[in-house]
Amino acid sequence: xxxxxxxLDHAPYDILIARDLLAQVALILPLLPQxxxxxxTNETVAPLYLQPLQHALAQCGVKVETVILPxxxxxxxxxxxxxxxxxxxxxRVERKTTLIAxxxxxxxxxxxxxxAVYQRGVPFIxxxxxxxxxxxxxxxxxxxxxxxxxxxxIGAFYQPRLVxxxxxxLDTLPPREFSAGMAEVIKYGLIDDLAFFExxxxxxxxxxxxxxxxxxxxxxxxxxxxxRIVAADEKEQGQRALLNLGHTFGHAIESxxxxxxxxxxxxxxxxxxxxxxxSRELGQVSDADVARIKALIQRVGxxxxxxxxxxxxxxxxxxxxKKVDAGTIKFILLRCLGESxxxxxxxxxxxxxxxxxxx
Amino acid sequence: xxxxxxxLDHAPYDILIARDLLAQVALILPLLPQxxxxxxTNETVAPLYLQPLQHALAQCGVKVETVILPxxxxxxxxxxxxxxxxxxxxxRVERKTTLIAxxxxxxxxxxxxxxAVYQRGVPFIxxxxxxxxxxxxxxxxxxxxxxxxxxxxIGAFYQPRLVxxxxxxLDTLPPREFSAGMAEVIKYGLIDDLAFFExxxxxxxxxxxxxxxxxxxxxxxxxxxxxRIVAADEKEQGQRALLNLGHTFGHAIESxxxxxxxxxxxxxxxxxxxxxxxSRELGQVSDADVARIKALIQRVGxxxxxxxxxxxxxxxxxxxxKKVDAGTIKFILLRCLGESxxxxxxxxxxxxxxxxxxx
Ligand SMILES: NC(=O)c1ccc[n+]([C@@H]2O[C@H](COP(=O)([O-])OP(=O)(O)OC[C@H]3O[C@@H](n4cnc5c(N)ncnc54)[C@H](O)[C@@H]3O)[C@@H](O)[C@H]2O)c1
Ligand SMILES: NC(=O)c1ccc[n+]([C@@H]2O[C@H](COP(=O)([O-])OP(=O)(O)OC[C@H]3O[C@@H](n4cnc5c(N)ncnc54)[C@H](O)[C@@H]3O)[C@@H](O)[C@H]2O)c1
Ligand SMILES: [Zn+2]
Ligand SMILES: [Zn+2]
Numbered sequence: 001x002x003x004x005x006x007x008l009d010h011a012p013y014d015i016l017i018a019r020d021l022l023a024q025v026a027l028i029l030p031l032l033p034q035x036x037x038x039x040x041t042n043e044t045v046a047p048l049y050l051q052p053l054q055h056a057l058a059q060c061g062v063k064v065e066t067v068i069l070p071x072x073x074x075x076x077x078x079x080x081x082x083x084x085x086x087x088x089x090x091x092r093v094e095r096k097t098t099l100i101a102x103x104x105x106x107x108x109x110x111x112x113x114x115x116a117v118y119q120r121g122v123p124f125i126x127x128x129x130x131x132x133x134x135x136x137x138x139x140x141x142x143x144x145x146x147x148x149x150x151x152x153x154i155g156a157f158y159q160p161r162l163v164x165x166x167x168x169x170l171d172t173l174p175p176r177e178f179s180a181g182m183a184e185v186i187k188y189g190l191i192d193d194l195a196f197f198e199x200x201x202x203x204x205x206x207x208x209x210x211x212x213x214x215x216x217x218x219x220x221x222x223x224x225x226x227x228r229i230v231a232a233d234e235k236e237q238g239q240r241a242l243l244n245l246g247h248t249f250g251h252a253i254e255s256x257x258x259x260x261x262x263x264x265x266x267x268x269x270x271x272x273x274x275x276x277x278x279s280r281e282l283g284q285v286s287d288a289d290v291a292r293i294k295a296l297i298q299r300v301g302x303x304x305x306x307x308x309x310x311x312x313x314x315x316x317x318x319x320x321x322k323k324v325d326a327g328t329i330k331f332i333l334l335r336c337l338g339e340s341x342x343x344x345x346x347x348x349x350x351x352x353x354x355x356x357x358x359x
Numbered sequence: 360x361x362x363x364x365x366x367l368d369h370a371p372y373d374i375l376i377a378r379d380l381l382a383q384v385a386l387i388l389p390l391l392p393q394x395x396x397x398x399x400t401n402e403t404v405a406p407l408y409l410q411p412l413q414h415a416l417a418q419c420g421v422k423v424e425t426v427i428l429p430x431x432x433x434x435x436x437x438x439x440x441x442x443x444x445x446x447x448x449x450x451r452v453e454r455k456t457t458l459i460a461x462x463x464x465x466x467x468x469x470x471x472x473x474x475a476v477y478q479r480g481v482p483f484i485x486x487x488x489x490x491x492x493x494x495x496x497x498x499x500x501x502x503x504x505x506x507x508x509x510x511x512x513i514g515a516f517y518q519p520r521l522v523x524x525x526x527x528x529l530d531t532l533p534p535r536e537f538s539a540g541m542a543e544v545i546k547y548g549l550i551d552d553l554a555f556f557e558x559x560x561x562x563x564x565x566x567x568x569x570x571x572x573x574x575x576x577x578x579x580x581x582x583x584x585x586x587r588i589v590a591a592d593e594k595e596q597g598q599r600a601l602l603n604l605g606h607t608f609g610h611a612i613e614s615x616x617x618x619x620x621x622x623x624x625x626x627x628x629x630x631x632x633x634x635x636x637x638s639r640e641l642g643q644v645s646d647a648d649v650a651r652i653k654a655l656i657q658r659v660g661x662x663x664x665x666x667x668x669x670x671x672x673x674x675x676x677x678x679x680x681k682k683v684d685a686g687t688i689k690f691i692l693l694r695c696l697g698e699s700x701x702x703x704x705x706x707x708x709x710x711x712x713x714x715x716x717x718x
């Protein structure tokens with residue numbers, strides 16, 4: 001088992017990574033303030049993984065409530081969140097009951113937000129079951145739901161007490177979802193870890209074949225990178241925004257096409273290419289660098305070309321993003337391959353990147 | 360101007376108390392990270408106080424957005440909260456824009472919660488315009504909305520950067536609302552301030568006549584008491600629960616009758632009598648003590664007799680309250696007049712109190 005520590009002053013916690021962690025409830029039990037949990041999952045994940053977890057907990061005398069939500073990013077909204085509250089209140093779940101998120105990033109973000117605000121805060125554990133959730137969304141305490149006018153607009157910073165990344169759950173992940181998760185994996189290489197980017201170039205076939213050792217290494221390395229960035233800037237006052245590489249463009253793609261048409265990771269993949277193209281416009285990366293980035297993204301089966309939404313629509317959608325400060329849009333740009341920074345772009349540079357990157 | 364400091368490690372702030380503070384925006388300006396605010400108020404308060412505040416801010420170059428909500432406890436729910444988000448997002452309000460709550464406890468609780476979760480947290484200022492909000496709800500950072508299955512079930516601990524208690528706004532407060540606020544004022548005397556309880560007995564006529572000096576003293580004293588309790592236990596792990604004196608019974612009354620039938624303060628008044636009666640059952644306060652409490656409550660025009668809901672219904676409603684731990688209901692009880700503690704009650708004691716206190 002690999003362990004990554006997230007060192008936050010007020011609430012440090014462990015991210016545990018290995019196959020078959022799900023039913024090892026000995027890892028969970030010491031963290032429960034009360035022998036009672038509420039597992040939140042969805043209609044896809046429940047038939048696969050709810051029973052073993054629920055059974056193992058019940059065997060140890062833990063009272064288990066379950067809330068099973070519909071599956072999909074389109075449900076990451078207030079109405080679905082309310083289904084969690086309805087379930088918790090109907091079961092009279094109390095302040096010391098721990099919420100467990102069992103699923104991908106949508107379940108993790110919604111359950112985390114529910115835990116943050118149910119009775120003003122209850123304990124919370126993440127069991128991420130997608131690659132994206134294991135390397136990114138389950139780590140770092142960002143929780144949220146979408147609003148019709150913007151993605152992740154309503155949320156909280158709320159840390160879990162434990163993240164259990166069971167690599168065996170990835171066996172059942174559809175290829176398109178696995179690829180989407182790879183977008184965030186590649187992201188860490190581009191943010192500030194050139195060695196990892198090069199490791200990915202060399203080991204991409206093993207990873208796409210979901211070989212355990214390659215997966216374990218990649219998930220651990222991503223979590224180490226994320227943990228370091230989050231520990232330095234939990235509330236995103238500064239450097240944490242680097243984690244949004246590709247996301248300003250990506251969110252515009254997701255919301256411009258309508259949530260759920262492109263997967264988050266697909267939009268981020270195309271968004272990273274746009275960010276690279278903008279950085280090339282600024283003369284900071286070469287055509288060859290852009291080509292390497294595109295090549296790796298293509299090998300994991302993700303789009304390198306963004307959809308045509310119209311330049312004005314892109315600019316408008318990005319102006320609604322959270323990373324806006326006094327009307328200026330913040331972009332994460334590449335200073336060189338494997339090094340990123342938070343910057344601003346002239347309108348003309350954004351348009352040039354869009355012209356080069358959309359089709 | 361009287362100043363009460365709330366000394367929280369991470370976010371200390373001032374509560375300023377005086378007449379005519381509303382338009383003194385020099386008190387607000389230094390706290391704004393950006394010359395932009397969004398004032399949230401309601402249809403009753405807006406015609407009275409929005410214009411002077413808005414005008415004074417605009418005069419100083421602050422860009423002002425306004426969100427005007429329907430008025431009433433029945434609107435303290437997700438739908439209305441969403442109207443705030445709709446307004447903020449339509450105006451593209453950013454992370455550094457400060458939300459200002461202008462109104463009573465309902466506006467304060469909802470705006471505070473909106474500030475806690477809009478884009479995962481934006482700055483927030485309270486301008487409470489009811490007595491209840493000035494002595495209680497605006498101070499201490501509890502924010503929430505109601506859920507059909509329970510009051511204040513969804514919320515956050517989120518501190519304002521400033522509380523401006525403008526006593527002049529109380530001039531227009533309907534008598535019934537003023538009386539309701541007095542329930543919380545009396546509560547502080549009972550929690551742990553016998554001297555204040557006796558001051559209230561002596562000065563109740565001046566207070567009910569809303570004489571400025573009496574009001575200023577009472578608001579300051581209540582805020583001092585609340586600030587001390589909150590500073591010692593921000594997240595309600597222990598002693599902060601004392602502030603719920605009368606509230607376990609009170610919430611059952613509010614929710615049993617349907618929110619909005621009895622005012623919060625009215626329910627709390629009858630709830631405090633029930634708590635006193637339960638304490639008398641335990642032999643901790645005398646009949647004479649109970650009579651003094653009832654007399655003071657009656658002189659401010661509040662109910663001393665709780666509605667008949669049926670004992671089982673009371674017990675059931677109270678079991679849904681947040682102050683439930685492993686199935687045991689917590690009550691705030693009187694050890695003697697002017698001293699309270701967190702305790703539990705036998706079923707039979709609750710029923711005896713209900714029998715003595717409902718009609
Ligand atoms: N909080 C953060 O820091 C953060 C970071 C990145 C992304 N996110 C959010 O994460 C979300 C995307 O997460 P996601 O990609 O995990 O999407 P997802 O949660 O929708 O999961 C993808 C699909 O895979 C299914 N699934 C999950 N686990 C499975 C398994 N083991 N086997 C088979 N199917 C399985 C899901 O039911 C779903 O249909 C977005 O809403 C995004 O905003 C949050
Ligand atoms: N957060 C906390 O710690 C805390 C503590 C106590 C109560 N509360 C909450 O506070 C709420 C009750 O607050 P409230 O009693 O202020 O109710 P309220 O906000 O509904 O205000 C009462 C009425 O007075 C009107 N009003 C407000 N200011 C006025 C003014 N200056 N002149 C004329 N009319 C005015 C309002 O529009 C409303 O109709 C409840 O929802 C309760 O849960 C919260
Ligand atoms: Zn992402
Ligand atoms: Zn109250």
